[in-house]
Amino acid sequence: MSDGNGAPNLKVVDAFDLDDELRTLLRPGEMVKDEKGRRHRLPRYFYEVPSHDVAMQTRLTHHFGLNEFILVDLKENQRLQQFPTYVPCAVRTLAFYLEQFRAAAGASVHIAVNGGYRSPAHKMSHGATPHMWGTAADVYRIGSTILKTKELIEKYNEVAEDLSDDLHVLPMGHVTGSAADDHVHVDLGYITLIPREISEDRMEQPQENRPRFAYEERRRKERRHSVEEASEPQ
Numbered sequence: 001m002s003d004g005n006g007a008p009n010l011k012v013v014d015a016f017d018l019d020d021e022l023r024t025l026l027r028p029g030e031m032v033k034d035e036k037g038r039r040h041r042l043p044r045y046f047y048e049v050p051s052h053d054v055a056m057q058t059r060l061t062h063h064f065g066l067n068e069f070i071l072v073d074l075k076e077n078q079r080l081q082q083f084p085t086y087v088p089c090a091v092r093t094l095a096f097y098l099e100q101f102r103a104a105a106g107a108s109v110h111i112a113v114n115g116g117y118r119s120p121a122h123k124m125s126h127g128a129t130p131h132m133w134g135t136a137a138d139v140y141r142i143g144s145t146i147l148k149t150k151e152l153i154e155k156y157n158e159v160a161e162d163l164s165d166d167l168h169v170l171p172m173g174h175v176t177g178s179a180a181d182d183h184v185h186v187d188l189g190y191i192t193l194i195p196r197e198i199s200e201d202r203m204e205q206p207q208e209n210r211p212r213f214a215y216e217e218r219r220r221k222e223r224r225h226s227v228e229e230a231s232e233p234q
């Protein structure tokens with residue numbers, strides 16, 4: 001399901017075309033306020049993940065599989081725990097940054113359950129958090145080191161901050177109403193990704209009986225190979 005080159009060959013769907021239940025859960029295009037009262041527009045374009053097997057097999061980057069970003073438990077809405085399930089397309093941008101973070105940290109980076117994409121219906125979704133955009137990850141372990149002390153969290157927060165101004169981290173103790181705070185939170189803010197295959201030339205409303213989706217184009221390397229093969233002398 002992937003060319004191993006950073007882009008999953010998954011179907012991209014406009015969430016306005018999904019059924020009523022899914023639209024109600026994913027709330028495409030709706031505005032949500034963050035804790036400072038700033039408004040952010042929820043993503044509209046999602047990868048459709050048809051099965052657990054596909055989630056397991058799809059690589060977003062060399063070291064990150066799609067499955068790692070959609071691991072949820074009962075805190076997620078029941079429908080969204082089933083397949084097909086949906087994840088905002090910006091998740092692949094997050095994976096790219098996490099791949100750089102992994103290299104800078106010098107060890108494998110492990111995302112917690114409920115620590116990747118969380119839908120607006122997820123029990124931990126209070127106000128706009130980048131988790132609802134698929135652009136945040138809660139990392140609970142790096143290599144064999146469990147991130148449960150202030151020192152460790154500050155150390156890896158610094159690694160993330162040194163890596164790019166695009167990466168935002170939260171101090172230890174940022175999880176309100178939670179008994180434990182044992183992870184490094186990194187996010188890219190409220191990025192929404194509109195795949196190039198998608199045309200935006202219509203109003204933001206459901207199109208009755210006209211589902212719109214696209215398959216992502218094959219990436220450069222794969223295209224190049226197929227051109228080379230086609231132009232090889234017989």
Ligand SMILES: [Zn+2]
Pocket residue numbers: 131136137138185186
């Ligand atoms: Zn987080």
